[in-house]
Amino acid sequence: MKRIFSGIQPTGEIHLGNYVGAIRNWTYLQDEYDCVFCVVDYHAITIEYPVEEMKKRTLDTAIILLACGLSPERSKIFVQSHVPEHTELAWIFNTVTPIGEVERMTQFKDKARQHRANINMGLMDYPVLQAADILLYKAGYVPVGEDQVQHIELCREVARKFNTRFAPIFPEPEELLSMAPRILGVDGQSKMSKSLGNYIGILEEEDVVWEKLRTAVTDVNRVRRKDPGNPEVCNIYTIHRAFSDNAMLIEIDKGCTSAGIGCIDCKKMLFENVKRELTPVREKARELEKNMDYVVDVLEKGADACREIADATMEEVRATLGLYPPR
Numbered sequence: 523m524k525r526i527f528s529g530i531q532p533t534g535e536i537h538l539g540n541y542v543g544a545i546r547n548w549t550y551l552q553d554e555y556d557c558v559f560c561v562v563d564y565h566a567i568t569i570e571y572p573v574e575e576m577k578k579r580t581l582d583t584a585i586i587l588l589a590c591g592l593s594p595e596r597s598k599i600f601v602q603s604h605v606p607e608h609t610e611l612a613w614i615f616n617t618v619t620p621i622g623e624v625e626r627m628t629q630f631k632d633k634a635r636q637h638r639a640n641i642n643m644g645l646m647d648y649p650v651l652q653a654a655d656i657l658l659y660k661a662g663y664v665p666v667g668e669d670q671v672q673h674i675e676l677c678r679e680v681a682r683k684f685n686t687r688f689a690p691i692f693p694e695p696e697e698l699l700s701m702a703p704r705i706l707g708v709d710g711q712s713k714m715s716k717s718l719g720n721y722i723g724i725l726e727e728e729d730v731v732w733e734k735l736r737t738a739v740t741d742v743n744r745v746r747r748k749d750p751g752n753p754e755v756c757n758i759y760t761i762h763r764a765f766s767d768n769a770m771l772i773e774i775d776k777g778c779t780s781a782g783i784g785c786i787d788c789k790k791m792l793f794e795n796v797k798r799e800l801t802p803v804r805e806k807a808r809e810l811e812k813n814m815d816y817v818v819d820v821l822e823k824g825a826d827a828c829r830e831i832a833d834a835t836m837e838e839v840r841a842t843l844g845l846y847p848p849r
């Protein structure tokens with residue numbers, strides 16, 4: 523069975539973009555692949571964060587993964603910092619990664635702009651740690667949103683450089699995109715993102731979700747209700763594609779392009795579908811919050827299983843590098 527690896531940062535509320543771009547896809551892939559899913563806390567500390575909230579954010583993120591349907595029976599679910607080999611391998615990969623390659627990463631440039639007061643080495647090294655996350659488990663596939671494709675390309679390059687310089691021990695993993703790999707925020711401009719605050723959280727209360735949807739930007743050229751719209755440039759339609767069936771998509775397409783339905787009608791339909799899909803997730807999350815021993819247990823068992831794989835990889839890596847081993 524081919525292995526997949528993917529991770530999510532505990533940087534705040536998990537949103538519709540994370541859900542349809544990554545997490546929901548992960549739940550579908552569990553039957554076909556040997557799955558390793560990680561709450562990547564070492565990635566999250568590359569930007570300023572409230573230290574006192576990190577433990578809760580990490581557990582909340584794990585709760586969401588379980589509530590969305592990741593199953594500890596079928597997947598290994600764990601916290602990155604519980605398996606220190608991730609950072610050990612990242613250090614080694616630093617020695618084969620050209621600086622120019624990381625400097626040109628779009629995410630680095632965006633984050634550096636967003637966090638001018640703290641452009642640290644970790645922010646730049648993010649994709650190298652990500653390569654270590656993936657290659658530690660020799661994963662062949664990485665299910666991610668479109669924003670991460672460039673990092674997976676770099677991961678392949680890191681694997682190639684290591685394999686050429688030392689020995690061919692790493693695969694060159696490929697990205698697996700979901701059917702909704704890029705969801706824009708409610709501003710209709712930037713990627714929906716925790717740190718940009720333009721998101722709809724998957725655990726947010728229904729009235730909050732509706733208010734955000736109601737005021738979300740649609741096709742900016744559709745100024746009046748009687749103007750026909752263009753679904754292809756409307757972020758609400760993109761989100762519809764992730765939550766609504768074909769019949770409804772056809773109805774919206776026809777209604778929007780003929781001005782038969784207005785944006786609010788379209789948003790109401792979307793709201794109902796989002797609600798139908800996410801209400802059980804919210805309920806499951808509330809249940810899990812009352813059963814934290816179970817959640818902690820899942821993460822512990824996941825880390826135990828991952829440490830075994832990580833240990834074996836690192837032993838091979840250290841030998842490949844010619845390092846002097848301890849007795």
Ligand code: AQP
Nearest residue numbers: 530531533539540543544666667703705714715716717
């Ligand atoms: N808007 C999006 N559309 C589709 N997929 C998305 N993903 C994130 N945003 C979208 C995918 O979700 C997975 C987990 O992302 P992450 O939390 O590790 O980091 P991120 O991509 O940086 O997400 P955010 O929300 O933008 O976080 P912050 O603001 O903290 O940086 C990834 O597979 C990602 O592609």
